[in-house]
Amino acid sequence: MLPYMPKAGDPGANEPDGTSLLLRAMFFEACRRRFADGTRADVIRFVAHARVRRGRNAVQIDPAVAEKLILEALTATPAEGLTEMQRSQHIILLCELIEDENPTWGRLDEYLATARTRAAGA
Numbered sequence: 001m002l003p004y005m006p007k008a009g010d011p012g013a014n015e016p017d018g019t020s021l022l023l024r025a026m027f028f029e030a031c032r033r034r035f036a037d038g039t040r041a042d043v044i045r046f047v048a049h050a051r052v053r054r055g056r057n058a059v060q061i062d063p064a065v066a067e068k069l070i071l072e073a074l075t076a077t078p079a080e081g082l083t084e085m086q087r088s089q090h091i092i093l094l095c096e097l098i099e100d101e102n103p104t105w106g107r108l109d110e111y112l113a114t115a116r117t118r119a120a121g122a
Contacts, residue, residue: 025115027090030097031073043070050096060092069093 035042047066051058065086068079070093103111 021119022115023091023094025119026111027069027094027097028073029111029114029118030094030101031070034097034101035070035074038074040067040071043067043074046070046096046100049100050093053096053099061089061096062086065089066093 047063051061069090072079
């Protein structure tokens with residue numbers, strides 16, 4: 001079960017192909033794999049590193065929002081007070097998590113398979 005599900009009227013809530021739900025499930029899976037034994041400090045370091053790597057585009061990642069989204073994925077407790085626009089940062093963070101891991105094609109297939117299962121159960 002995903003801690004945050006789009007509500008009726010939210011962007012992507014009524015997508016016929018479920019793309020938003022799949023991306024959200026992939027984000028949660030990537031967070032769980034990356035921070036399985038991590039601490040809050042590891043999350044903060046990751047967000048800081050992601051912002052540095054983005055250079056001039058660092059403004060795309062709000063550190064407070066990014067940390068909330070990652071902690072939401074790790075604790076399965078919905079983060080309060082985030083707009084759908086802020087929640088969309090999970091896509092950028094997913095890209096950063098995948099880039100950090102530098103997975104093989106087989107590993108990416110595992111991500112997709114796990115995310116599909118998680119999204120189907122949402």
